[in-house]
Amino acid sequence: MIDLHTHTTASDGSLSPEELISLAREIGLSGIAVTDHDTTDGVAPARAEAERIGMLFVPGIEISAEYTEHGTMHILGYFIDEKNGYFEETLLFLKESRRERNPKMITLLNEAGVDITMDDVVEEAGGGQVGRPHFARAMIRKGFCASTSEAFDKYIAKGAPCYVNKDRLTPKDSIDLIRRAGGVPVLAHPKTLKLPGQKDLKSLLKDLVKKGLMGLECYYFSNSKEEEANSLALARELGLLIVGGTDFHGKNKPKVRLGVGLGNMNIPDEVLDNLFGAHKKLTIDSMVEKGKEIRPDGPKI
Ligand code: AMP
Ligand code: ZN
Ligand code: FE
Ligand code: FE
Numbered sequence: 385m386i387d388l389h390t391h392t393t394a395s396d397g398s399l400s401p402e403e404l405i406s407l408a409r410e411i412g413l414s415g416i417a418v419t420d421h422d423t424t425d426g427v428a429p430a431r432a433e434a435e436r437i438g439m440l441f442v443p444g445i446e447i448s449a450e451y452t453e454h455g456t457m458h459i460l461g462y463f464i465d466e467k468n469g470y471f472e473e474t475l476l477f478l479k480e481s482r483r484e485r486n487p488k489m490i491t492l493l494n495e496a497g498v499d500i501t502m503d504d505v506v507e508e509a510g511g512g513q514v515g516r517p518h519f520a521r522a523m524i525r526k527g528f529c530a531s532t533s534e535a536f537d538k539y540i541a542k543g544a545p546c547y548v549n550k551d552r553l554t555p556k557d558s559i560d561l562i563r564r565a566g567g568v569p570v571l572a573h574p575k576t577l578k579l580p581g582q583k584d585l586k587s588l589l590k591d592l593v594k595k596g597l598m599g600l601e602c603y604y605f606s607n608s609k610e611e612e613a614n615s616l617a618l619a620r621e622l623g624l625l626i627v628g629g630t631d632f633h634g635k636n637k638p639k640v641r642l643g644v645g646l647g648n649m650n651i652p653d654e655v656l657d658n659l660f661g662a663h664k665k666l667t668i669d670s671m672v673e674k675g676k677e678i679r680p681d682g683p684k685i
Contacts, residue, residue, distance in 0.1 A: 385643050385651065386414055386416065386651050386653055386655060387413055387630050387632060388415075388417040388656065388659070389417065389435065389631045389663050390417065390419060390630070391419065391420050392418060392512075392631065393426070393509075393512045394420045394423050394424075394512045395421040395422070395423055395426070395512055396636055398636045400426075401426040401427075401430035401481060402434065404416075404418065404426075404632075405439065407642055408642060408643070412643075413439070413642070413643050414440060415439065415442065416430075416440070417443070417444040417520040418430045418442075418443060419460050419462075419629070420445065420513075421513070422445070422478050422479070422482070423513050424443065424445055424464065424475070426512075427444075427539045428466075431443060431456055431630065437582055441458065442462050442463060443464060444461060444462045444464065444465060444468075445455040446461075446565075447553060447558040447561070447562070448544060448552055449552055449554060449555045449557075450554050451555070451577065454578075455542060455578070457555050457571070458571075459558045459559060459597075460571075460599075461558075461561075463566065463567050463568055463569070463663040463666075464566065465566045468565040468566065469562060470561070471564065471565035472554070474561050477551070481550040481551035484503065484550070485548045485550040486519075489516075489546055489548045492546040493523075493539060496539065496545060497540065498517075498523060498526075499528075500523060500526050501675060503575040504522040505518050505519050507522070508522050509569075516536070517636060517675075518551065519540055520535035522534045538658070540594060549550065553568060556595045559592065560595070560596065566667065568625070568657075568662050568666065570600065571592060571598060571601060573607075573631070574588075574589075574600065576631075577605065582614055585618065586622070589622055592624060593624070599608060599625030599627045600615055600618065600624045600626065600627065601615075602619055603628025603629070603633075603655070604630075604645075605631055605645030605646055606646075618647065626655055627655060628651040630645040630649060631645075
């Protein structure tokens with residue numbers, strides 16, 4: 385059993401990277417990817433802990449790309465080299481844009497009578513990157529909303545009165561960023577794009593493949609059996625890697641459990657084997673491109 389979609393305190397998960405890896409061992413996962421929103425700050429500590437206990441580990445990220453006025457497109461990047469200069473610079477730009485946006489949302493919320501401060505929100509983030517889910521939790525804690533969905537629907541969802549936009553990459557630039565950092569780009573949870581039908585998803589995927597997309601998240605905690613089967617069929621038809629994970633956020637999304645989602649997920653280990661294979665091929669291809677010598681006995685990749 386594996387899980388290739390998880391969040392830590394580096395973004396909006398409730399477990400630290402180390403705690404996440406410990407839990408993964410406790411429940412018997414054979415491999416895990418950490419995929420925080422727009423940051424890789426959780427990767428190094430998670431990798432160190434995974435190495436310590438001998439668990440297969442994939443460094444990852446989940447980038448929120450520009451999509452429609454109602455939502456964003458999430459693109460997962462696996463095996464990214466988080467130290468890549470272009471990659472780091474781009475993430476810094478996204479972080480900066482988030483830092484500028486957050487106080488503007490506080491002002492709008494205050495004007496709307498929601499009396500919370502930036503400190504209240506930062507407190508919810510526990511040292512990690514501050515996002516709208518932390519705004520929602522501060523609003524609940526202070527008694528202005530009863531639930532996360534109420535906070536979003538009434539105030540901070542895209543299109544709601546206290547929402548402030550921030551810079552986002554286009555899907556093409558997100559895919560490009562991941563590829564430039566040596567990673568494997570995968571479209572996350574396509575159902576959240578709310579496309580009218582399977583045909584529309586297929587043409588979107590074809591377009592994204594032209595831009596460098598390599599995989600599709602077919603196993604997802606909220607997928608029905610039918611949605612899972614449809615995604616698997618599309619991935620096979622288009623020659624995309626089949627990927628999957630629970631979107632684990634710890635107690636910030638309490639119904640979703642690591643590895644099993646709502647209880648019955650069990651992503652085959654073969655998914656991770658194929659992902660490793662795809663990454664190895666990318667690495668070899670790029671070495672060939674750079675004219676480096678590849679021998680069966682090394683270099684180690
Ligand atoms: P941010 O990156 O700070 O703009 O926050 C984006 C995150 O907010 C997403 O990754 C989701 O976890 C969460 N989110 C976005 N829209 C909604 C919504 N309508 N209801 C609940 N959570 C949402
Ligand atoms: Zn999240
Ligand atoms: Fe997502
Ligand atoms: Fe996620």
